[in-house]
Amino acid sequence: MIQIQDVTKQFGDVTALNHVDTEIGEGCIFGLVGTNGAGKSTLLRVAAGVLKPDGGSVMVDDVSVWEEPRAKEKICFLADTGWFFPNASANTMRDYYAIVYPQFDRARFDELIGKFDLDPKRKLSGFSKGMRKQVAVLLGLCANTKYLFCDETFDGLDPVMRQAVKSLFASELLNREFTPVIASHSLREIEDICDHVGLLHKGGVLFARDLDEMKLGIHKLQCVLRSAQFEEELLSELEVLQHEKRGTLLTIVARGEREEISAKVQEKEPLFFELLPLTLEEIFISETEVAGYDIKNLIF
């Protein structure tokens, strides 16, 4: 488990992380989302032991990560601006990773690089951005570390590759102790991959929850009721996160059990009623509004 305790980090006058407290459990795929400048990269760099926090600490399996090889050997960090040696090929990087990550699985890397149809001897500088990200992800996976930190790593991957990587992650989760932490500014891109999500905003964690739990606990419904009085009664009876009325069509995002919400709407004998699936984006918009943030300032 990774415990981030009261972590603060400042760059000059800018507070990148402001007393961040969160936990990343083992065996899940943790998504760290937030706007540009929210502090995602900083949090990952602090968690990877790259940056020293100004305050607080990051514990990896109860060992402080700062300048502690015992903790850092459990982590592989793939930075947003991934770096490869000049003139390096995938094989060159594989050899280096094999030195710095003693558990590195060379055979698996060779197998995966073939499956992804990447030339292991070709210079990486000649690869496309997406191909380089694929190599980076494969290197990270084959490092066989318990935790894999991916900073914006999936942003350049096409949907097919994202699915492939998701499958790889799933496979790793099944076969060994593995906890990937994926930071991204795009909710849509990590929605497919992550099962836990933490939202960072202005250097602080707004919340961190299980994605399914969030989806189960929040629902979107559309209905047409007979009178304005029914509408007001319904809005007061439900735990409304967001609502909008266009013409006679009332759209509500509310917290609660599906059955409970349906029953309350049916009591009002609606002319029209249906429950709609919520996207992660909508869940976040709702949650952040509840947390008191103006949605207009959070551009996903």
Added chain:
Amino acid sequence: MTSRISFFKLTIDEWKKLGWLTALQTLIFFAIIPFRLLMSLAMEKRNGEVPLADVLYKNVGFDKRLTTVTIVAMGILCALAVFSYLHSRKRLDFYYSLAIRRESLFLVKFTAGTLTFVIPFLANQALAILIGALYGVMSAAVVQEIVVSSVLGDLFFLISYSAAALAVLLTGKTLTSVLAIGTISVYLPMLWLVFCGYQELFLPTLIPDGGTYLGGAYRIYRMSRRMMLERSSPWVMLIVWHPEGAAVRSGLTGMWPDMGSICLFLVLPAVLTALCLALCRVRRTEAAGKALAFGWTEGLIKILLAVPVACMVGLPVYEELNSVVWEVCFVVAFGVLACVIMEFIYRWDIRHALAHKRHIAVTVALSLTVFLLFRLDLSRINTYLPEKEELAAMSARCPYSDFNYYDEDGERIDSEREILRLLETDRIDLLYPLAENGIQNVREAKFNEFVKLNMEYRLKSGKTVCRSYTVDYDLYKKAEQELMKDEEYQKRYYPILGWDDAQLENVTSAWVLLPPEMWEKFEQEAKEPTANSDADGKAAAETTGDAEEGEESADGAEKGTESSVEVGYDEYAHVMNGMSFYGEAGRALVRAYQQDLAESDGILPDSDSVGAITVAKKTQGQGQELYDEYALRSDFTHTMEVLQKAYTEGVARDIG
């Protein structure tokens, strides 16, 4: 190390990745060591003018400046290349996320970088030995010297490399690393230059070894002059280094390094590397990309650089304009400009050039304080004058006299302060007006048509203060004449008067330098026998014999053992000529001079000098020749007689 990463494997891998650096150094050292040696030996073997062994000695081993400079340059290049990861956020994200401590990573890189030098350097040194052996000029002694010089070269590299690594660690960009290395190299010499300039222009009364100036700090500063100029940076130190000390022995290829230097070269890289490791620990990752790694140093470095620059500008402006208002304007302007340039280097954004106005304010304030302190003599160094009642003794002497003073043990006194102490007199009534006059002249900036005097005040409290003044000639002449009436003082002032024949037994030569009218008079005397002299006057004559008694001795007599006089002149004989007196002839000249000097009222500088005699004598027991120069006055009749006679006879002998 708790990390499971293999230090050895990582080092070898890093070294492989620096293959280009190894190749470059192999090529460079091959060119300047074995290839150069091979070419030199091949050429000399064909020419046969210089022994091949000498060619070998000239190209390998100790004291090879080109090799030293190259090693120093390679040290800097390697550090900039190897530790460039410290300036890149991308690379730091990669390296610092690895399960290896930063210090260990630094050591891995450090070792790999060292290997890129050591392997090519030693291989090329070995190649040089092989080439020497192939030409049959290699000996065990030379091999030994090459081996020691190789070790020395490695140490030089480590010093240059670790010092440059320190510069890289202290900065966040390669550009600022290069600037830092350059700045560190020239900073102390620049400070020294500014200080010397200020002293020269604004503190003309200061005697360089004045001792008590600034409460002794000045003496410390003088003592540290070498440190400031020759050891201003590790790189400068290595380039100008040469073995020192009595124990230094000469080898076939150059001087063996002295023990002190070896110790220094062993300790210095260890200290520098330890500093680097300490910095690794405290240096933040986010320093990458910034001009300086430690933000708090920005203002300090800016001020430390900008203040001397601003102060330095005051010097040429003072010389050209001599206006306090303009000088202040320039000092302020350049102080601000230096801050602006520094800020631009820090931010690389002209819009922020005027940021940190507090730094600018401090720079301007400090620059003006230093400048005005010297310019207006706010510390009253130039105008210092104790009350008469406070004084126990005073002394004065013209610093342009070239004669020497000796202590009781016969050791020459080099310190002006010590000399002034030797010449102390209680005739304060005579010397005090000279000091007053000197201070007045400083105030009025009068420096021409005066006599330069070094003076000492010894206060009743025991404190001594030395100053240098320009004093009115007539005033000094009057005081000097009075002082010279005291025979004891005269003997102290002119050491030559205290010499007897026993001390002068090793007088070897004397020469004169006379004005045109004197030569015309001399030539007139010699006119008759030289009517058919060489048309262009180009000749040299040697006359042997006692100058006074005219006794001849054999030509070619060994100088210093026989009594002889050499007369040399040329077509400019009426302007300058010289005579050398040996043995008894020399002693006779000195006796005549002593007689003249004792009868005179002292030799006043410049105005009443018509020439000079230079006396060489050996110091007792040391076999070392010392040269004293004494001014010659036209009314020194005994001396002139000897000179004229020697000259006349010399010319006559030349014609004969």
